[in-house]
Amino acid sequence: MxxxxxxxxxxxxxxxxxxxxxxxxxxxxxxxxxxxxxxxxxxxxxxxxxxxxxxxxxxxxxxxxxxxxxxxxxxxxxHRLDDGAGPAVDALVTHLCAAADVAPDVVIGVNTGSESYTRTLDLVRLPPHCDVWHLPVVAHELGHYVIRELRHAQDKDARPLRELVETIGDDDHAEELVADSYATFTIGPAYPLSCLWLRIDPGTAARAGVTHPSWQRRVHVMVSLLTLMSAEYDTGQYSGAVETMLLPAWKQLTGQDATTPGEGDNPARTILTQLNRHLGHSRYVVGSNVTLAARALKDRTPMPQGVTPAHVLNAAWQARLRGDLDPDFNRRALEAMR
Ligand SMILES: [Zn+2]
Structure with a gap:
């Protein structure tokens, strides 16, 4: 039988x-x-x-x-039922993969629950309602792919980000922290903002799961990374976002003035050293591009040269936090990412 x-x-x-x-x-x-x-x-x-x-x-x-x-x-x-999110996701993936020098061989699927990455088909599952403010999570999911794909510049058999995961814990939690850091390093504050405003439940923020560290720990690592990046690159643009947008959101969510390490060590320093070493071209560089992107979105003019999908994501978050949105904003922002 x-x-x-x-x-x-x-x-x-x-x-x-x-x-x-x-x-x-x-x-x-x-x-x-x-x-x-x-x-x-x-x-x-x-x-x-x-x-x-x-x-x-x-x-x-x-x-x-x-x-x-x-x-x-x-x-x-x-059937164009994704409201234009598909081409915007492609543009973001192409941008990030080109900067990391890995093949852009991920495909996008749909999931009713939370987003995920699975290796068999290199599939990133996103919810069907993925608008421009949810899109930063693509960078985290892509991080799981880059961890497996990124090769050492000299030794093509070496996988420096896999080695990094092994160094800081060699488990699912370590990999999640590296994926969070990759997203923060490559698209800047838009990723933690998307987590704070759309994902984190304050009632469970301190709770670590089997596959994921607590949000408390994750946010602490992201905030630490941006602060370290400001010191390293001598610019207030990363730490400025921490002070003006991330910590106020954390306070509003949890009542706490500062983020705290949660259940484990803070590997932000170790992670940043390796990201700088192996993914230097992937770093999110702000300059005046977010301001330019914000102005173009508001004035409905073409995006100026040099504006990347990452800049558009940050301009979209800033406009949302300022309350400067109109009903057509999401469509324009998705289109601007292409
Ligand atoms: Zn993940």
């Missing part, structure tokens, strides 16, 4: 692979999916016990979920 179950699993994999191909065509993701589905089908063919079937079923289920999430993302975009 186990053969019937195995055949059903193999058929389910075939059907979902076909579906993805019909929707997305012959993309890199479709080909990667076909390889993974083929490997799983081969393993399923060798199954003789219910126990081993159970494990493979779980893996097959995860792969099908990734495939369907990808399909949803393609369909939403194709």
């Amino acid at each position: 186990i053969e019937e179950h195995v055949a059903a699993e193999v058929e389910a994999l075939r059907r979902v692979t076909d579906l993805v191909e019909r929707v997305a065509g012959d993309t890199r993701t479709t080909r990667v999916l076909r390889v993974h589905a083929g490997d799983l089908a081969n393993e399923l063919g060798r199954v003789r016990t219910w126990r081993s079937l159970e494990n493979l079923r779980e893996a097959a289920g995860k792969l099908r979920a990734e495939a369907l999430s990808y399909t949803q993302g393609v369909l939403l975009r194709e």
